[in-house]
Amino acid sequence: MIVDFIKVSRFSDTKLKQFSINEASFSLNPQQHLAVLGKNEAGTSDLIKLLSGSIQPTSGKILRYDASSAHLGDASTFHRELTGEENIRFMCKLYGATAKHIIPEVASLTGLGKVLKKRVKSYAPPQRRKIALALPLFLDVKMYIIDDGFGGIGHPDAQFSERYSQLLKQKSQEKTLIIRSNNLPLLKSYTIAAVIVKDGGKVIFKDTLEKGLEESNDINN
Amino acid sequence: MRPIIKALQVKSRVIGALVYRSLLSEHGTTRLGYIAAIFKALGKVIMLSTIFMLISRNVPVGDNLIIFLASGILPFSMCIDLVNKIMTMNKSGRMLMTHPLITPLDIAISILILQSAITLIASIILLLGAGLLGLWDYKIASLLGILLTSITAILLGFGVGLMNVSIVVRVPSYEKIWQLLSMPLFILSGIFYVSDMLPREALDVLKYNPLMHITESMRDSFYRGWNSSFVNQQYLLFFTTVTIFLGLFLEKTTQKRVRE
Numbered sequence: 001m002i003v004d005f006i007k008v009s010r011f012s013d014t015k016l017k018q019f020s021i022n023e024a025s026f027s028l029n030p031q032q033h034l035a036v037l038g039k040n041e042a043g044t045s046d047l048i049k050l051l052s053g054s055i056q057p058t059s060g061k062i063l064r065y066d067a068s069s070a071h072l073g074d075a076s077t078f079h080r081e082l083t084g085e086e087n088i089r090f091m092c093k094l095y096g097a098t099a100k101h102i103i104p105e106v107a108s109l110t111g112l113g114k115v116l117k118k119r120v121k122s123y124a125p126p127q128r129r130k131i132a133l134a135l136p137l138f139l140d141v142k143m144y145i146i147d148d149g150f151g152g153i154g155h156p157d158a159q160f161s162e163r164y165s166q167l168l169k170q171k172s173q174e175k176t177l178i179i180r181s182n183n184l185p186l187l188k189s190y191t192i193a194a195v196i197v198k199d200g201g202k203v204i205f206k207d208t209l210e211k212g213l214e215e216s217n218d219i220n221n
Numbered sequence: 222m223r224p225i226i227k228a229l230q231v232k233s234r235v236i237g238a239l240v241y242r243s244l245l246s247e248h249g250t251t252r253l254g255y256i257a258a259i260f261k262a263l264g265k266v267i268m269l270s271t272i273f274m275l276i277s278r279n280v281p282v283g284d285n286l287i288i289f290l291a292s293g294i295l296p297f298s299m300c301i302d303l304v305n306k307i308m309t310m311n312k313s314g315r316m317l318m319t320h321p322l323i324t325p326l327d328i329a330i331s332i333l334i335l336q337s338a339i340t341l342i343a344s345i346i347l348l349l350g351a352g353l354l355g356l357w358d359y360k361i362a363s364l365l366g367i368l369l370t371s372i373t374a375i376l377l378g379f380g381v382g383l384m385n386v387s388i389v390v391r392v393p394s395y396e397k398i399w400q401l402l403s404m405p406l407f408i409l410s411g412i413f414y415v416s417d418m419l420p421r422e423a424l425d426v427l428k429y430n431p432l433m434h435i436t437e438s439m440r441d442s443f444y445r446g447w448n449s450s451f452v453n454q455q456y457l458l459f460f461t462t463v464t465i466f467l468g469l470f471l472e473k474t475t476q477k478r479v480r481e
Contacts, residue, residue, distance in 0.1 A: 093237060
């Protein structure tokens, strides 16, 4: 077990007492590849945040067993005035990884090389995104999170995308993977189980993606 | 025991990373920003000393104006700068707060470490410089006293900073109110005078200002030939302890709101 939800509830609006998550109980195993489904945007987004640990539940308990996580494609911690390399070094320090080994790896995957020595503010958005996607793959974390809120794992550079998904396939085998996306091919190629967040915050766990998709389509009908 | 050690390791790693990041980026856009920050602290002392020399004021304690002013300004700005930096950390560290590994308290601690280091380096440069120019004889009354006063100044700044940042979350206009409130502190904290020079009525008010106690206590520990009759360590420590606990408590209760 890596994360254990015990009757976890969370208000999306404290005053109106609206639940985004209502008494969710399920556990996440290591190396489980999980899809987060459902039209309830506040609910799915809060579920991801609760899983990664960036927010706390209003009631209930979340037990975490060394569940360090990284968002693929999240460039929000990048500082514009620092160079790409310095930003990578910061993330490495944050995750306790050695930047000396990781910078060349990121450079070779992204093909950015010398650009990494320039300040992030001079980057084109796809360049910044390449780093944000590539870097987490080399960090020593237990959980990868792919979120449409951060643009999934799409990238305009087709060659990079190809190399990237190959590496992700290989690296994610021994990690927990959580995907919140409406991109069906992506879900089908990675995820096995699914959780569905319904309106009102009810969370349902299904052990196959097909059952999950059925369940989530049921609400729409 | 093991989970605690693991947690401490992660915390120190995160705080180290934050210190590294702000060391490179915090002070302006230039690479040498932190050197600029050190000279900003020195600049305050030198500018005030020049003005006071020009209007030829006597030195209240000791025989050198620069040393006298530095012994007031450095602990004072250590505390106030820390308050102001921590108070605005929700804005400056907004992008970091949503990261699962980083909590607001980590950011506050990294600010504390960086500010203390900057003040420490500025103080050493200033004192060594004064020593080399023959303005100071390399002698102090009590190193322990100086250290304890510095630590108190840092903790006071940290506590008030945490208190303020939590209040700002609930009452955003408090930031402007604090700016107004803290303006007179520069004059009311004994930077360019000592308590001996003031009438009783003034001291009856100033005795409630913890910063006045800090500057007096700093000079009391620094100058061998001068003792302050004003310092009330009990009050200073009581005030600092209360603000630290209140600050940590308020930070804990508002932290959830900040991170969303």
